[in-house]
Ligand SMILES: Cc1cc2nc3c(=O)[nH]c(=O)nc-3n(C[C@H](O)[C@H](O)[C@H](O)COP(=O)(O)OP(=O)(O)OC[C@H]3O[C@@H](n4cnc5c(N)ncnc54)[C@H](O)[C@@H]3O)c2cc1C
Ligand code: SF4
């Protein structure tokens with residue numbers, strides 16, 4: 001039997017939330033994003049009996065519950081061989097930010113940050129809505145509207161930790177000029193769906209950039225990574241980076257030791273992401289069909305189709321997914337913000353072979369969830385079955401179904417799980433206090449859904 005997913009509460013409690021934050025933007029009086037240590041950023045309902053019709057709109061826009069890809073073979077300019085598995089792609093490039101500091105600090109080649117800088121400095125856009133580490137609790141994230149090169153540079157690098165950039169879309173809606181938005185594919189899908197409901201936001205969405213994403217680990221993942229680095233007390237943490245400052249760069253924690261000195265510890269990418277963080281990915285990531293930003297104007301990822309030596313200079317794979325995206329990439333190249341070379345379509349599947357297999361496995365996983373009566377998102381226009389048939393071995397096919405049945409019982413996916421807000425202790429001596437947005441009293445698990 002398939003459980004109905006009717007409300008934002010249902011999405012969050014039935015394990016379908018991606019943590020994008022779009023619901024909190026759409027219905028700010030009733031929904032607030034909080035950190036849940038085990039899950040990620042999650043919506044919490046402020047009132048026991050939600051009555052705001054905007055909460056129903058939020059449920060309709062929620063990318064955790066449903067995704068609909070409307071681009072198809074008749075979409076002008078799309079590369080037909082890529083469309084079924086990778087969504088609409090008009091052109092592909094490989095390269096990096098021309099500014100060496102942005103390239104070095106960037107997660108791949110700094111293309112996302114360089115594009116945002118170009119939009120602000122040359123196209124007159126107002127700012128960039130994206131995420132950055134919290135100053136008071138550096139292992140948590142916050143959404144920021146960056147307006148300067150310094151602010152954008154300070155937030156470069158992938159943060160393998162929960163983030164909900166859509167929770168502050170009101171800053172874009174109220175901005176005096178269009179803005180850039182950077183987020184994971186589900187964040188971009190949430191922003192896209194929200195903009196369809198709010199014309200004022202739509203008018204201010206100058207450009208959307210999706211970063212490739214294999215999955216977002218929970219805060220627990222970061223705490224485990226810090227422990228592996230020898231940072232036993234998270235309150236002593238001064239900063240944590242996961243990538244960047246090299247390609248892919250080292251995970252780096254700076255913390256205050258017991259004697260008061262500042263120490264730095266690092267892990268390689270395979271030690272941090274491979275051995276620890278990826279094991280803590282939220283459940284929704286296992287059934288995510290869009291890891292490459294299909295709903296964005298531009299998508300960026302790693303061109304891992306060739307071996308990358310240690311200490312390589314950063315490089316980005318850049319996809320134009322809409323005409324607006326293509327135009328802005330070409331203008332940014334002409335203006336000297338990006339150094340890019342056109343590459344063949346095959347570079348995309350060769351760069352991300354795991355993502356193609358994952359897309360196939362999602363079909364088997366959804367089938368298993370239906371069989372055991374767990375909640376299932378609605379996807380349309382996102383082909384999965386052909387890749388289950390073609391990209392997976394017999395063993396992987398069986399695993400996608402049987403493994404999910406096992407997981408459904410082990411992780412309790414058939415039962416509701418209430419959102420549990422996590423209040424991190426912070427160090428006022430080291431960091432300015434975090435000021436959350438004014439909130440009405442919060443209502444926990446027992447409250448009725450919106
Ligand atoms: C959870 C996660 C999973 C990833 N999985 C893959 C993958 O499977 N394949 C792959 O090729 N690359 C993956 N990446 C890396 C990322 O897609 C690439 O590095 C991308 O090319 C961006 O590089 P850049 O140098 O252009 O970005 P930069 O110029 O460094 O800019 C990065 C931007 O991303 C934003 N950002 C960072 N972390 C987050 C977050 N958690 N949520 C929302 N926005 C964020 C920052 O605010 C910044 O604006 C992942 C990143 C994350 C955060
Ligand atoms: S809109 Fe985003 S944050 Fe809200 S419930 Fe849906 S996926 Fe979660």
Ligand code: SF4
Nearest residue numbers: 186213215216285288
């Ligand atoms: S894997 Fe998909 S659902 Fe998970 S964070 Fe990435 S884009 Fe969002």
